[in-house]
Amino acid sequence: SLTISSPTISLTSSGGTTSITNAVSISGDVTLSKAATVITHSGATSLTISSPALTLSSTGGTAISGTSTTVSGGFLHVSGQNLHVTSDGTTVVFLVTASTGAVSIAGALSVAGDVTLSNTVAVITHNGATSITIKNARESLTGTSDKTTLTSTVTNTITTTPTQTK
Numbered sequence: 779s780l781t782i783s784s785p786t787i788s789l790t791s792s793g794g795t796t797s798i799t800n801a802v803s804i805s806g807d808v809t810l811s812k813a814a815t816v817i818t819h820s821g822a823t824s825l826t827i828s829s830p831a832l833t834l835s836s837t838g839g840t841a842i843s844g845t846s847t848t849v850s851g852g853f854l855h856v857s858g859q860n861l862h863v864t865s866d867g868t869t870v871v872f873l874v875t876a877s878t879g880a881v882s883i884a885g886a887l888s889v890a891g892d893v894t895l896s897n898t899v900a901v902i903t904h905n906g907a908t909s910i911t912i913k914n915a916r917e918s919l920t921g922t923s924d925k926t927t928l929t930s931t932v933t934n935t936i937t938t939t940p941t942q943t944k
Contacts, residue, residue, distance in 0.1 A: 856874070856876070857876075858876060859876055860873060860874060860875050860876050861873070861874040861876070869884075870882075870884065871883070871884040871885060872884070904921075908922065909921060909922040916930060916931045916932050917929065917930040917931075917932075918930075
């Protein structure tokens with residue numbers, strides 16, 4: 779056992795590496811001053827950082843990478859900036875715009891529950907070049923620029939309200 783009582787302690791190794799083989803307890807801050815610093819974990823399984831609250835802060839970008847990244851135990855909050863999910867680091871496939879709450883999806887959207895539109899006048903807009911089709915197990919409604927077709931395996935009552943152009 780070694781006890782050193784001093785306001786500051788400096789450990790320097792002539793080989794450039796200082797090794798500590800047992801647990802280390804630090805009650806003050808840790809400052810790394812090298813221009814590009816790496817903390818490497820070389821153990822066989824995992825590295826765990828445990829804290830009542832953890833803040834990652836950077837004046838540049840902050841990256842978390844791995845073959846799998848899991849957020850569990852609570853909400854993932856993205857504050858003040860848009861949330862981008864990319865397929866390859868640059869191609870945005872899912873976007874949430876922070877200022878408006880608008881969501882953009884680059885692929886198919888599958889919904890297992892209900893979809894609720896709460897605006898007084900709700901609009902579903904299709905900007906594609908050809909047609910839009912709405913389907914369920916028994917009906918199919920297809921709209922193009924010149925006609926709307928309803929195909930059904932059951933008897934349906936269709937009510938339409940014509941739009942007049944002046």
